[in-house]
Amino acid sequence: MLIVSNYHYIREDFSAKYPSIFGLTPEKFRRQLEELAKHGQFISQEELLKFRGRSFDKNYILITFDDGLKEQYELAKPILDEMGIPAVFFINTSNFKEANVSLVHKIHMVRSQLASEEILQALEKKDTSPLSDKEKKQAIDHYNYDDERTAILKYVLNFKLTLQEQENFISPLFDALFEAQKVASELYFDKKTLGKLHGEGSLGSHSHTHVPLGQLASEDLRKELKMTQSFFMENFGKISETISYPYGSYEACRGISEEIENAGFKLGFTMERAANKSLQEDSLLLSRFDCNDLPLGKNDLFNGKNIFTNPLLRKWHSNESSLTHKR
CATH class of the missing domain: 3.20.20.370 (Glycoside hydrolase/deacetylase)
Structure with missing residues (x-):
């Protein structure tokens, strides 16, 4: 085994x-x-x-x-x-x-500086569709180390938005907080x-x-x-x-x-x-x-x-x- x-x-x-x-x-x-x-x-x-x-x-x-x-x-x-x-x-x-810098790491780094609730509110302003009860359960089950709001945020980012929508939303937040070239050289x-x-x-x-x-x-x-x-x-x-x-x-x-x-x-x-x-x-x-x-x-x-x-x-x-x- x-x-x-x-x-x-x-x-x-x-x-x-x-x-x-x-x-x-x-x-x-x-x-x-x-x-x-x-x-x-x-x-x-x-x-x-x-x-x-x-x-x-x-x-x-x-x-x-x-x-x-x-x-x-x-x-x-x-x-x-x-x-x-x-x-x-x-x-x-x-x-x-x-x-x-991979999008997933941009998300991690943005989330280290901004509260999940703040990011979710910014997403809601972009008219993203709310999760169903089934999707909320899936989010909580999959991200079982996170609190409920953070799990929902991760699920929306990773499974509800297209890759381009994620990039368009996260990259401006990341660029405002970090220098991409410096992060890449230090992270990988x-x-x-x-x-x-x-x-x-x-x-x-x-x-x-x-x-x-x-x-x-x-x-x-x-x-x-x-x-x-x-x-x-x-x-x-x-x-x-x-x-x-x-x-x-x-x-x-x-x-x-x-x-x-x-x-x-x-x-x-x-x-x-x-x-x-x-x-x-x-x-x-x-x-x-x-x-x-x-x-x-x-x-x-x-x-x-x-x-x-x-x-x-x-x-x-x-x-x-x-x-x-x-x-």
Whole structure:
């Protein structure tokens, strides 16, 4: 069986005017790794690729990071190296090819300086349609670490507005508060780091521009995948075999497996909170837990029990319309 733990921000200090992210300090990161080591054996990206189409011979744990944040390399990587634990770092290639700031990080940074209620009121002035009761529940369930108004704000931004509408709304707020070029240079890996991680077999794609792939038109999806694979080929001489899907929700991963496989990817990771029994049936819709869902996290779903003792098993892959990735 395989359980995947996913991380974003690793910082010594998460204080902000309006705290907007849920990460771990290096010390808490180390403690969680020590706890996870009691449950199973850590596995590398290269080792996991060998299990495509096969059952697992023991209980494995894969450590992953999304977004290619510099703090992951500076604060988390030394701990991983010291403990002899492999990991995969998934990057949005536009951050390096175009030196831009991903919309998702613009949102995080704006929300750190402006209250959720203030941003929601600004959105309402733009005549955005209110959420239904069902959508409000979906928002609260998906963003289960946030208060209700913040969860609703995130849902509206990520799932009700088009990408262009999000950009048009958030970018002026971001530009008024931050200098984009300075943020990009301070927030993301540099080219030297990318080379080191790729040389270690620890780099994967998080798409090109951090968009919900399942909501793109087919032509736009193919373009997005072509651009991220072109970056890997141009910089490392080979395409990426692994991808984690931005946002990771069911809607963000639905109906894309055929194009993902056509683009050359062999492993794909969602944010379905579940364990992976094997890779016999599917390797492009693998489930992951947020680190906060695991032992010592803010919302330990296992209540102190061994994470491999009767966990929920992934189901999203069974609903995938495209069956070309089935093994």
